[in-house]
Amino acid sequence: MHRGLFITFEGPEGAGKSTQARRLYERLQAAGYPVILTREPGGTRIGELIRRILIDLRHTEMAPTTEILLFSAARAQLVSELIRPYLATGGIVVCDRYADSTFAYQGYGLGRDLEELRVITEVATGGLKPDLTFYLQIDVEIGLQRKQHARERSERGGQPAEWNRLDARDLAYHRRVMHGFVELMKQEPERWHALDADQPVDELAEQIWHAVMPLLDRITPLATR
């Protein structure tokens, strides 16, 4: 067991995971807690290179097994280089997606054998699980619309927005993924905290903060170290 706190964000495309992960990170930092924000796939130099391969729209020939192993390789690097060492110092790690996404996307979405994914994930993470996982619940269509709008804004010269190989899969796939997340939550209800993501950013951030607060008594703030 580690001394820190490992918090992840999951949910369908455009639910607001990155937005809320950043808000939580900033609030923890402002409150004086040792915290890092990271994301999957990526978060390390090697992991970000793997991410580029995974999301490239040209890579239509990628075999499902390749996809699974690349996600897992990026995860293995992130866990060993960043997450485990930081948790060992008693810090808080906020991660935008983690292993649950593999089960939802490659397992339920692409129909890969769940037991096989468990073995691969165990190898990649050494069994490291989040202490708390937020599930941002949103209709698949609304989430994809949010991303479309972000993309249009970016094409008009706004903030850059990403539309990648995995987003481009069909609606039925995204619905299977969502069903997968619901199944995963049923298996470990104590770890998950589901929230209605079709609410203003500030309100969601407030609900997330209230769920995290009770866990903070085990973390020593930076000033008192």
Ligand SMILES: Nc1ncnc2c1ncn2[C@@H]1O[C@H](COP(=O)(O)OP(=O)(O)OP(=O)(O)O)[C@@H](O)[C@H]1O
């Ligand atoms: N609560 C919200 N209400 C309305 N729009 C939102 C909300 N949260 C985020 N957005 C907007 O929706 C888009 C997607 O948000 P964000 O990137 O945080 O989602 P995500 O879940 O990380 O998506 P992805 O699956 O692409 O990683 C962004 O343009 C963001 O500004």
Ligand SMILES: [Mg+2]
């Ligand atoms: Mg995101």
